[in-house]
Structures are given as C-alpha cells and as structure tokens.
Amino acid sequence: MIKLERRPKPAYLSEAVVIELTQKFKNDGSSVWNHAQIKTPLLASSNEKCAFCECSLSDESKYMEVEHFRYKNLYKDSVVEWSNLLPSCKRCNIAKGVHDVVTDPLVNPYDVDPRHHLSFRLYQLRGKDKIGISTVDALDLNNSDRLVLRRFEVGEQVFRSVRVAADRLESYKNSTTAIRKNKLLNIVETILDECQPRAAYAATTATVALSDEEFLEVITQLRALDLWKDYLEEKLLAAQNIAFQ
Ligand SMILES: [Zn+2]
Known part of the structure; x- marks a missing residue:
C-alpha cells in the first residue's frame, strides 16, 4: 500500500446527480457507482492499481471494483460521495466485506501515509498500531x-x-x-x-x-x-x- 492523491471530484458527480443516485440506491439497491465517469478517474488516481494491495487493474479493468470505504449498506448517504470511493481489486473488496471503518478504523491511503500505521518485514505487512493491525486483518493483506x-x-x-x-x-x-x-x-x-x-x-x-x-x-x-x-x-x-x- 502506498500513499495516493485523491483526484478532484468528477464533474459528473454534481450535487443533483449525487442526490439522484443516492436515492436510486436507497430505492432499489442498484450499483449506481458503476459509471465510467466515476471509475476512470478512480483508476487514474491509483496508477491503475488496487488502492490496498497494489495489484494491477489495468490489464483487466473490468475487475476493478468501486470500494466504499464506509460500507454502503450502513452509510447509504455516502454511496457516491467522492471521498468515500476507492479503486479496489475484487479480492480486497470481498475481504473488507461489511467491515465498519467508523467503529474500527482502517488505513485509507488517500487520507494518510500507510507507513504511519504499517511496517514491512519478510514480505509481510505488520500493523504498527491498532489501525494498522485492523487494516492487515480486514483486507487480508498477508494472504x-x-x-x-x-x-x-x-x-x-x-x-x-x-x-x-x-x-x-x-x-x-x-x-x-x-x-x-x-x-x-x-x-x-x-x-x-x-x-x-x-x-x-x-x-x-x-x-x-x-x-x-x-x-x-x-x-x-x-x-x-x-x-x-x-x-x-x-x-x-x-x-x-x-x-x-
Ligand atoms: Zn487488492
């Protein structure tokens, strides 16, 4: 995991569109975040890699998933909130699952340098504190x-x-x-x-x-x-x- 810089919010995510998409998700649970104007800038911001495990997403961009840092079914109002979205591989997304980052915080590489919370030894990531330990655990980063x-x-x-x-x-x-x-x-x-x-x-x-x-x-x-x-x-x-x- 490396520190990433979040891109400016895409023009597509205007206030009106965010309200409309959020309501649609609440109504029928549809994957309103699966839109090129969300996925493309997310991919670009992570050098076309998974924001968590750094595997490449460029060859198989169809496998890129939009990860909701705050779990979408618990925090429905953040379902297309730009700062809540990360590009992730399917495996990290599945590993994180329903984890609630509000009650058990994880490293968000767009907000903090992962090195503050993680160290590296024998090809394994080690948590340096509670957030780091939870991050390795919840994302299965030593699989x-x-x-x-x-x-x-x-x-x-x-x-x-x-x-x-x-x-x-x-x-x-x-x-x-x-x-x-x-x-x-x-x-x-x-x-x-x-x-x-x-x-x-x-x-x-x-x-x-x-x-x-x-x-x-x-x-x-x-x-x-x-x-x-x-x-x-x-x-x-x-x-x-x-x-x-
Ligand atoms: Zn990953």
Missing part, C-alpha cells in the same frame, strides 16, 4: 497465495537485477566504454522504474531495493564515478517516498 508469494517474487526479481547491476558496474570499471556505461545506467534505471508509484507492488520493490546494501553500494559508486544523473535521482526520491523503513 500467502495472492500477496506474500507475489511480493516474494517481485523481491526476488529485484535481487536478480541488483546482481546484474553490480556485475555491470565491475565490468564498466574494468573498461569504461560508452556501451558498458549505458548498460549499467539502464539496469539501474530499470530497477528504479519498478520502484515507482505506477508499478505494481511498488511498495515491496522500493522497500526491497532501498534496503539492499548491494544496490545502495552501486548508487554510491555511480555517484563517486560521476555517473549518477538527475533523472535517476528523481526516481530514487520517488522510491524513497513509498518505501517502508
């Missing part, structure tokens, strides 16, 4: 098959790429050709790209990469060799912004 294993796989990919980067650094130091320099900078950029907010499971990759001593050493040496570039620095800062400590 071994769908999340812990997936985080482990992306973490392994980071380790493999870091190994390649370290080899390419040695290779460049042996012979400072332009080709070797470019290959070295490319693999470092590739690693950082996987740590950007738009990448699936970016909190995991950023945390793994930025706590990997070999990767940090590569960065240190690139700086010493005057090969570190502004575009890499920007990506490094973005990764630091979402990595768990």
Whole structure:
C-alpha cells in the first residue's frame, strides 16, 4: 500500500446527480457507482492499481471494483460521495466485506501515509498500531497465495537485477566504454522504474531495493564515478517516498 492523491471530484458527480443516485440506491439497491465517469478517474488516481494491495487493474479493468470505504449498506448517504470511493481489486473488496471503518478504523491511503500505521518485514505487512493491525486483518493483506508469494517474487526479481547491476558496474570499471556505461545506467534505471508509484507492488520493490546494501553500494559508486544523473535521482526520491523503513 502506498500513499495516493485523491483526484478532484468528477464533474459528473454534481450535487443533483449525487442526490439522484443516492436515492436510486436507497430505492432499489442498484450499483449506481458503476459509471465510467466515476471509475476512470478512480483508476487514474491509483496508477491503475488496487488502492490496498497494489495489484494491477489495468490489464483487466473490468475487475476493478468501486470500494466504499464506509460500507454502503450502513452509510447509504455516502454511496457516491467522492471521498468515500476507492479503486479496489475484487479480492480486497470481498475481504473488507461489511467491515465498519467508523467503529474500527482502517488505513485509507488517500487520507494518510500507510507507513504511519504499517511496517514491512519478510514480505509481510505488520500493523504498527491498532489501525494498522485492523487494516492487515480486514483486507487480508498477508494472504500467502495472492500477496506474500507475489511480493516474494517481485523481491526476488529485484535481487536478480541488483546482481546484474553490480556485475555491470565491475565490468564498466574494468573498461569504461560508452556501451558498458549505458548498460549499467539502464539496469539501474530499470530497477528504479519498478520502484515507482505506477508499478505494481511498488511498495515491496522500493522497500526491497532501498534496503539492499548491494544496490545502495552501486548508487554510491555511480555517484563517486560521476555517473549518477538527475533523472535517476528523481526516481530514487520517488522510491524513497513509498518505501517502508
Ligand atoms: Zn487488492
């Protein structure tokens, strides 16, 4: 989970439309939130990922669900309230189910940096306080098959790429050709790209990469060799912004 920025309320959700849709939901329970002008800006605000587990929703956007942070059948007046809606995968939506965030608060990544309440260890999220513990629990964020294993796989990919980067650094130091320099900078950029907010499971990759001593050493040496570039620095800062400590 990473901090997200809520987009401005879509023009579609005018006061009149909100009243009309809310009444319709109260009358017949219809899925009034299933509208492109609600779903599209929600998806864009989360980099087309589930706001909770960071799985990609772009390939199968039909599987994106509009999650009501305050449960829709308990808080019917918030059923199309913009600040109550999040883009979620089906599995997180089902896991959260009828959970009442008013009596048992959860992390809403649009309102708070998840790192205030959660930490990361051995590919598992740990609650640092009651809200964090409830969040992991209610959303099943340590489900071994769908999340812990997936985080482990992306973490392994980071380790493999870091190994390649370290080899390419040695290779460049042996012979400072332009080709070797470019290959070295490319693999470092590739690693950082996987740590950007738009990448699936970016909190995991950023945390793994930025706590990997070999990767940090590569960065240190690139700086010493005057090969570190502004575009890499920007990506490094973005990764630091979402990595768990
Ligand atoms: Zn999810």
